[in-house]
Amino acid sequence: MTVEAAARPASTIVLLRQAAAGFDVFMMVRNYQVEFASGALVFPGGSVDAGDRDIVGRPELYAGVDGSVGPALEFRIAAIRETFEESGILLARPRGSDALVAASRAAEIEAAHRKALCDGNIAFAQILADNELVLALDLLVPYAHWITPEKLPKRFDTWFFLAEAPPEQLGMHDGWETTDSIWLSPREALDGGDSGRFTLPFPTTRNLIRLGQQPSVAAALDHARAQSIVTVLPIMSKDGDKRLLRIPAEAGYDGELFEFSGA
Template structure:
């Protein structure tokens, strides 16, 4: 008698769409995943990663704040951008102070040798969770061997901090408009995965960072778990229409993440 195979649990994860206003509209910071990484290797993605116990503890009683903290940590690790402010101050860490913080802590936090909470305490900083605006929630289908429960957040990039890929998990980076990223993927110049494509399309409706943040604060977030279905036109991916992606059935344009 064969045993029923249980679904793999979905790991909590956080993804950050770091935004700035550019000459052609909203630009988002994206990294090219190292090609040797199993999940989405070689793909153009938003910075992000797993939620760690320290993130959840630092986030407190609000579970979503744990995801926000994870996004702040991952943005620091992968981009060198720190969405935190000195205690009692309204503005984020400036570029001059960030240089010292990065030199002391970035590699240690990235390697798991120092939790983010310890770094913030040592530097007398507090995470800017108020600037992390929930944008989307995607969960990998039950059929996949590696699954994530991912919260997507929008955040305005600090204007004086320089975003640069880490050279380990990511091998390149770019500030790019959503339309350009999709255009280059369609031309075969870049690789996207389905959630990235759909969230680029959703972000691309807005002309400015302020407009994108305001819209995200007002819009309800509906959980998306894509499912593959057979239609008269061939295989298609379905998601809830109420999730706000302009439909519920989409052509499969991108290779799987794994």
């Protein structure tokens, strides 16, 4: 009897930055040597870990969100931690302040702790406590919920969040798990996928198309706040030599049935 792989909890943040015409998103190219989505252009993110669940039990380290509504707190915490690990961008406030941590201070914290965090030599909770920071969970707007199709060997239960990027925090790939990083419009990312410049995973493509329908950062965030999120668990099938994926029409994407290339 075949045992289905469990879907690992994961989170990703789609960071938005207003541009002269529309807005840009922050995306990263995954190293070809990593196991999952090698070489793909993706949003920063990754798996929920035990340290994220530990922070849930320490409410002095986060603020602004009712954990009983929407995605569980550990998904939100993981989204900010993974974004810091992969890009150096930190969505946090000094304790007692309404303003986000200054870009210069965020850069100091990144230089002092990012590598150690990635290497497992320090806990994210310790970084927050030692630097008197509070995670800005209220900045994360739930945008989408995707679960990898059944029967695949590696599966994720992933929440996508939108957030406006902190001013002057530009972000930089880590040089190992990700090998490049770029700010670009949703249209530019999609055009790069069509031309072969980028490899775009199926959920990334669908979310970029939907996001590209909005004219500004404010409009994208308002649209996300107003929508009801429908979980997407694609159903795989075949039509001759074609592999197909079906997603719920009510999820609000650009169709229901798609030919699937494997990315």
